[in-house]
Amino acid sequence: MTTWLYPIGFLFLTLLGLQTPATDRTHPSPATGRFVADTANRPDENRFTKTVLFNDLNEPMELAVAPDGRVFFVERAGKFYMYDPAKKKTLLLHDFPVKAVEKYLNGLLGMTIDPDFARHPYLYFFYTTQDAGLTKQRIARFTMAKDNTLDLTSEKVVIDFPIDLEVSAHTGGSMAWDAHRNLFISTGDNTVPFESQGFAPIDAQPGRLVYDAQRSAGNPNDLRGKILRINVDLDGNYTVPPGNLFPKGTPMTRPEIYVMGCRNPYRISVDTATSIVYWGEIGPDSGVDGPQGPRGYDEFNQAKKAGNYGWPYFVGDSKPYHQYDFATKTVAALFDPAAPVNESPNNTGAHTLPPVNKPMVWYPYGKSDEFPQLGVGGRCAMGGPTYHFNPALKSATKLPAYYDKALFVYDWMRNWVMAIRLDDQQNYQSMEAFMPKTGDFRRPVDMEIGPEGSIYMLEYGSVYGIDNDDARLVRVDFNPGNRAPIAKIMANDTIGLAPLTVAFGNGSYDYDKADQLRYSWQFENEKTGTVAATPTHTFRKNGIYKVRLSATDPAGRQDVDTLTIRVGNTLPQVAIATTDNKTFFFPDQKTLAYNVAVADKEDKTIDKKRVNVALNYIPKVADNNPQIGHQQFSASYNLGKSLIAGSDCKACHQVAAKSVGPAFTEISKKYRDDKTATAKLANKIITGGNGVWGEHAMSAHPQLSRDETTEMVKYIMSLGNEPTAAKLPQSGNVDLTAHQGTDQNGRYILTASYTDGGGAIKPLTTTETFMLRPTRIAAIEATDLHNMERQGRRLGGAHDQSYFALKGIDLTGISGVTYRYGAKDQGATIEIRTGSPTGKVISTVPYTTTGDWRTFANVRAAIQPTTGKQDLYFVFLKPEDPKANLVSLESITFEK
Known part of the structure; x- marks a missing residue:
C-alpha cells in the first residue's frame, strides 16, 4: 500500500427483536474463564446485518461512540459530525479551519471522547494548525454542550508536536484510551519515502532532512513515528505516567514516548482490560528484496509494554536493512535488531536505541507464507478494537460470545476485516475473516465497538483522495435469535400484452427452517393481498405494475420483494x-x-x-x-x-x-x-x-x-x-x-x-x-472434467475413460483437430463424441509418447463431416492399463 493512504468507517443496524437465543457457540475455559471460540460452529454470516447510517461523507477519518449511542466522527478537511440514534439523523456540528491542503494530506486527522464522557463531555481532536507562523500537529480538548453543540470557547491545547509540512506523508492521527486515563496518540514518521526505492528512507546527506526517518521515527528525542502515552487530567493538562519507554529525565529522549520505530501507525486501539496497545503499521513499497534490504511489509503490532518496533532500520518480522550511503550508493553492514544505533547527523536524540520487538503479524504485497489467509495486493493495515462479551449486557444486537477477546483488524486496500485470536498469555493464536461474503467493506478506515456491542465503522469509499459516493458511516448488528425470512418472487412472463396472465413462483425461504411462512401478494394495489404461495394473476389493462410479495414468519418478522410487470408491449x-x-x-x-x-x-x-x-x-x-x-x-x-x-x-x-x-x-x-x-x-x-x-x-x-x-x-x-x-x-x-x-x-x-x-x-x-473466437482453444477452457484436472495452463491426470467437454462448438466446415500434448511414457487414444461421453463417435486418433511431460508434440485427428453446434466430449482410452497417467494437454486447434 502506498505511503499516504488512510481511511475510516462506521456502521448502524436497525434494532432486532430478541427471540429465543441461539445455542451458545462458545465455552468458557475452566482455567481462565475466557470464552474459547469453537471455529467449527462460528455464527452464520447471515446473522450479521450491515446498515448504512450516513453516506454523504468526504474523506472520513476517525470516530467515537458515546455511552448513550451518539456517534461522533470527523473528515480530513475539517468537518465534525454527530449521528443521533434517537432521531436517526446526522448533524454537522462544526467545520474546523484546519490545514488540510490536498498536497500535504494533513487536516483533521483523528478524534476521541473522554473515557468518562457521561460525566465529563470532553472531545479531543487531532488536527493540523498554524501558530505564530509555524505549522504543527495538535491535540486539543473541547467541551460538548448539553444541546449537542460544540463549545468553541472551551478549547484547551493538550499537546503539540512538529511537522515538516513539505512532506506531511505518514501522519498517524489516531487516539485511544486505557482504563487509567492514559491517552495514546499515534504519529507518523513524516518522511519522504519515494526516493529510497521502497526501502529504508535513511538518506543523511546534507539538505535531505525530510528524506531521513532517522530524524523522526528512529530519534528518541522526537515525537514523530511514535505512539505517545500521556495521562490527561480533568483540566486538560497532561503528565507522563510511569512505564513509558524512556523514564523522565533520561538525556536526549522524550518521556511521552511509549512506542518508537513506527512508520505510519494510522489506526491504533487499546484493550482496556489489559492496557495492551494494538496498531496497524503501513509499510514501505518495495515489492521485492533488494541490495538495500527486504521488501515491504505491513504489520499488525502489539505492545504489552513500552518498546522499539524498529523503523526505519527493520521491517516485517524485524528483517534488517543494510546501512546505505545514498551519495555513493554503497551498501554496508546490516543493522542489528539486538542493539540498533542511530548515527544520523539529523538525530537530535540518544544514539543507542532499545532492542527491537517483532510484530504480531506481517505480510507483503504477495502471498504471505506465515499468514496466507491475508491474500495478496495492496496493503494498508489498520488496528481495530478488542471485543469483550458481556453476558449481563441486555442488547439485542451485541456480538456473540464467539468473538469474546477477539481483536478486530482490517486492511484499507484489501477491504477485509479479520478477527485475531490470542491465547491466555495474549500471544497470537489464529485469525479468521469477519463477514467475508456479505461485509462489502468499502475501504474501512476506523472501527469501534458501541455500548450495545455492535460494530461501528467508517468507510472511506472506493477511490483515494476524492469525494466518494460510497464514503459512509455504517453499523453491524448481530441477531442471536429468529432471523427475518427472505422473500423472493419468481415469474417467467414479466412483459406482454393485455390481458396478460402470469403464473408466479415463490422462492422465499427462512434461515430458521422450523418456521412456516405466511404470504401476502399485491398485484394492482389491492387492499387485501392474495395469500396463496404461488398465485396466478391476470393483468387486464395496459400499464407498469409493481408486484409485491411479503413473507412473514410465525414471530411476525417480515421481508418484502417486488417485481415489475409491463403490460402493453412485448420485447422485439x-x-x-x-x-x-x-x-x-x-x-x-x-x-x-x-x-x-x-x-x-x-x-x-x-x-x-x-x-x-x-x-x-x-x-x-x-x-x-x-x-x-x-x-x-x-x-x-x-x-x-x-x-x-x-x-x-x-x-x-x-x-x-x-x-x-x-x-x-x-x-x-x-x-x-x-x-x-x-x-x-x-x-x-x-x-x-x-x-x-x-x-x-x-x-x-x-x-x-x-x-x-x-x-x-x-x-x-x-x-x-x-x-x-x-x-x-x-x-x-x-x-x-x-x-x-x-x-x-x-x-x-x-x-x-x-x-x-x-x-x-x-x-x-x-x-x-x-x-x-480463434480456432485454437486452450485445454483449461474445457468444462465437465471427469477423472482429470487443471494443472496450471494445461489439463492432466487423465486415465482410461477420463473426459472433458467443449460445448456449443459449430463444426460447419471443420475437417479435423490438432492436439498439442505431452505424454511421458504412455500413448493412448482420444475420441470425440457428440452430446455425451457415450454419444456418437466422430473422431478417433492414437497418440504416442513424447518422453517427458514438458516435451510437446502435435497429433492431427480427422472429424467426420458434421454441421451445426455440438457439445463435444473428448474421451481418453487406455483399457489395457486403466491406472496409467496419460497426458498433459495444452490445446485443441480446429481446422477448416
Whole structure:
C-alpha cells in the first residue's frame, strides 16, 4: 500500500427483536474463564446485518461512540459530525479551519471522547494548525454542550508536536484510551519515502532532512513515528505516567514516548482490560528484496509494554536493512535488531536505541507464507478494537460470545476485516475473516465497538483522495435469535400484452427452517393481498405494475420483494444469422457474411434507424480464464480491464479523472508515442515505482504475472483514443482482418439491437451478441472434467475413460483437430463424441509418447463431416492399463 493512504468507517443496524437465543457457540475455559471460540460452529454470516447510517461523507477519518449511542466522527478537511440514534439523523456540528491542503494530506486527522464522557463531555481532536507562523500537529480538548453543540470557547491545547509540512506523508492521527486515563496518540514518521526505492528512507546527506526517518521515527528525542502515552487530567493538562519507554529525565529522549520505530501507525486501539496497545503499521513499497534490504511489509503490532518496533532500520518480522550511503550508493553492514544505533547527523536524540520487538503479524504485497489467509495486493493495515462479551449486557444486537477477546483488524486496500485470536498469555493464536461474503467493506478506515456491542465503522469509499459516493458511516448488528425470512418472487412472463396472465413462483425461504411462512401478494394495489404461495394473476389493462410479495414468519418478522410487470408491449425479436462458421474465425478469413432479422408484434414496420449493428475486435483474451472461454463472453469484455477491476488499481486511479494517481487516459496520452511503454509500464506495475507523476509511490504487485500486467497496460493505452465501432447495415459482409498479423487470440463481437416504438407503454430493447473466437482453444477452457484436472495452463491426470467437454462448438466446415500434448511414457487414444461421453463417435486418433511431460508434440485427428453446434466430449482410452497417467494437454486447434 502506498505511503499516504488512510481511511475510516462506521456502521448502524436497525434494532432486532430478541427471540429465543441461539445455542451458545462458545465455552468458557475452566482455567481462565475466557470464552474459547469453537471455529467449527462460528455464527452464520447471515446473522450479521450491515446498515448504512450516513453516506454523504468526504474523506472520513476517525470516530467515537458515546455511552448513550451518539456517534461522533470527523473528515480530513475539517468537518465534525454527530449521528443521533434517537432521531436517526446526522448533524454537522462544526467545520474546523484546519490545514488540510490536498498536497500535504494533513487536516483533521483523528478524534476521541473522554473515557468518562457521561460525566465529563470532553472531545479531543487531532488536527493540523498554524501558530505564530509555524505549522504543527495538535491535540486539543473541547467541551460538548448539553444541546449537542460544540463549545468553541472551551478549547484547551493538550499537546503539540512538529511537522515538516513539505512532506506531511505518514501522519498517524489516531487516539485511544486505557482504563487509567492514559491517552495514546499515534504519529507518523513524516518522511519522504519515494526516493529510497521502497526501502529504508535513511538518506543523511546534507539538505535531505525530510528524506531521513532517522530524524523522526528512529530519534528518541522526537515525537514523530511514535505512539505517545500521556495521562490527561480533568483540566486538560497532561503528565507522563510511569512505564513509558524512556523514564523522565533520561538525556536526549522524550518521556511521552511509549512506542518508537513506527512508520505510519494510522489506526491504533487499546484493550482496556489489559492496557495492551494494538496498531496497524503501513509499510514501505518495495515489492521485492533488494541490495538495500527486504521488501515491504505491513504489520499488525502489539505492545504489552513500552518498546522499539524498529523503523526505519527493520521491517516485517524485524528483517534488517543494510546501512546505505545514498551519495555513493554503497551498501554496508546490516543493522542489528539486538542493539540498533542511530548515527544520523539529523538525530537530535540518544544514539543507542532499545532492542527491537517483532510484530504480531506481517505480510507483503504477495502471498504471505506465515499468514496466507491475508491474500495478496495492496496493503494498508489498520488496528481495530478488542471485543469483550458481556453476558449481563441486555442488547439485542451485541456480538456473540464467539468473538469474546477477539481483536478486530482490517486492511484499507484489501477491504477485509479479520478477527485475531490470542491465547491466555495474549500471544497470537489464529485469525479468521469477519463477514467475508456479505461485509462489502468499502475501504474501512476506523472501527469501534458501541455500548450495545455492535460494530461501528467508517468507510472511506472506493477511490483515494476524492469525494466518494460510497464514503459512509455504517453499523453491524448481530441477531442471536429468529432471523427475518427472505422473500423472493419468481415469474417467467414479466412483459406482454393485455390481458396478460402470469403464473408466479415463490422462492422465499427462512434461515430458521422450523418456521412456516405466511404470504401476502399485491398485484394492482389491492387492499387485501392474495395469500396463496404461488398465485396466478391476470393483468387486464395496459400499464407498469409493481408486484409485491411479503413473507412473514410465525414471530411476525417480515421481508418484502417486488417485481415489475409491463403490460402493453412485448420485447422485439432480434436474431443474427450467418452461413459461415458460428464459433470460429479462421487465420485466413477476411469477411463474415451475416444477416440481422428483427421482428416486433407491435411495430407494423421495423424502423431501420432503430436497428444498431456493430462489430468489435478484442485483441487478446487469456487462455487461463475458463470463466470466459469459448462459451461465456460479454461484448464489453476486455482482459486488461477485468484484471484492473479485480486489483487495487481503482483505489488510486480513475479512467478519466485524477485521483491520487493520474487518470488512465492521461497515462495513455503520455506514452502513446513510446514504443517501449508497454514493457516498461508492465514491469513497473509488478515492481512499483514513483517520481513520474509526483511524489506518491505506486504499490508493487509481485503477485501479478508479466502477461497479466502487459494486458493491463494494453487496456490503459487504448483509453487515450478508444475507437468506436462503426454502425453496420442489417446484412452484408463485414471485414474480419483485424486478427491478421496479431497473436490471433482475440474475439470478434457482432452486436445487434433494436428498440421498438413502445407499444402502449414504454420502448423496449433487445440485444443479441454473436461471438467468434480463434480456432485454437486452450485445454483449461474445457468444462465437465471427469477423472482429470487443471494443472496450471494445461489439463492432466487423465486415465482410461477420463473426459472433458467443449460445448456449443459449430463444426460447419471443420475437417479435423490438432492436439498439442505431452505424454511421458504412455500413448493412448482420444475420441470425440457428440452430446455425451457415450454419444456418437466422430473422431478417433492414437497418440504416442513424447518422453517427458514438458516435451510437446502435435497429433492431427480427422472429424467426420458434421454441421451445426455440438457439445463435444473428448474421451481418453487406455483399457489395457486403466491406472496409467496419460497426458498433459495444452490445446485443441480446429481446422477448416
